Amino acid sequence: MKPGHPVIDVLDFISRGAEQSGETPLSVFSRTSDLLPAQVLPSDEAGAAEVDGLVHWSVRGERAQYGKRYLHLEVSARPILICQRCMRPFVYAVESAAQLEVVTNQAALDEDNEVDDPDMEIPDRILAQASQPVLELVEDEFILSLPYIPRHDYACVQYDNQDTPEGAGKKPSPFAALAALKKQ
Structure with missing residues (x-):
C-alpha cells in the first residue's frame, strides 16, 4: 500500500472502540487489479451505471466479553468480472461483512478452535500489529468475496x-x- 493510506495500531483501535470508513479506488489494490479485467463496461451494457470503480469499506474495533478483541470489517463494491459461461463482462455485487478475532501471540493464532455446534461461525484470527494497514485487510476481504468461477446469476x-x-x-x-x- 502507498503512503497516506490509513494505518492503525490494532490494540489501541480496539480499546477505543474506534471506527474508520472510506472509499478507495479499485486500482489502489494491486493484488486485486491483477485478478480483474478492465473495469469499463459499454454504456449500453446492463449494469454500466452501477460501476463506480470504488471499494466502500468500514472497520470497527470491539472489546467483547472474556477479554476477546474483534475487528468488524465491511466491504462493498461493484467490480466487473468475466462470466466463465459466456465470456462476457458483468457487474458483480460484493457485499461482505467479516468479524476478525485479534490475538496477541502466535500460540493463540495457531490454537485450534474446534466447536461442537456446526452452525456456529468461528471468526478468522489475525495477529495484532502496531501499524496495520487498513487497506490490506480490506483487500483481503474483497478478494475472499469474489467468486472462484464468476458467472451470471441467470442463464x-x-x-x-x-x-x-x-x-x-x-x-x-x-x-x-x-x-x-x-x-x-
Whole structure:
C-alpha cells in the first residue's frame, strides 16, 4: 500500500472502540487489479451505471466479553468480472461483512478452535500489529468475496438467447434441431 493510506495500531483501535470508513479506488489494490479485467463496461451494457470503480469499506474495533478483541470489517463494491459461461463482462455485487478475532501471540493464532455446534461461525484470527494497514485487510476481504468461477446469476445469452434474467427460465427444446430436420 502507498503512503497516506490509513494505518492503525490494532490494540489501541480496539480499546477505543474506534471506527474508520472510506472509499478507495479499485486500482489502489494491486493484488486485486491483477485478478480483474478492465473495469469499463459499454454504456449500453446492463449494469454500466452501477460501476463506480470504488471499494466502500468500514472497520470497527470491539472489546467483547472474556477479554476477546474483534475487528468488524465491511466491504462493498461493484467490480466487473468475466462470466466463465459466456465470456462476457458483468457487474458483480460484493457485499461482505467479516468479524476478525485479534490475538496477541502466535500460540493463540495457531490454537485450534474446534466447536461442537456446526452452525456456529468461528471468526478468522489475525495477529495484532502496531501499524496495520487498513487497506490490506480490506483487500483481503474483497478478494475472499469474489467468486472462484464468476458467472451470471441467470442463464447466459449465449446459451438461451435471452438478454434478461426474466427470460432466463425459457430454455430451447433439445429436440428443436430434430424438428427442423423433420420439416425438410
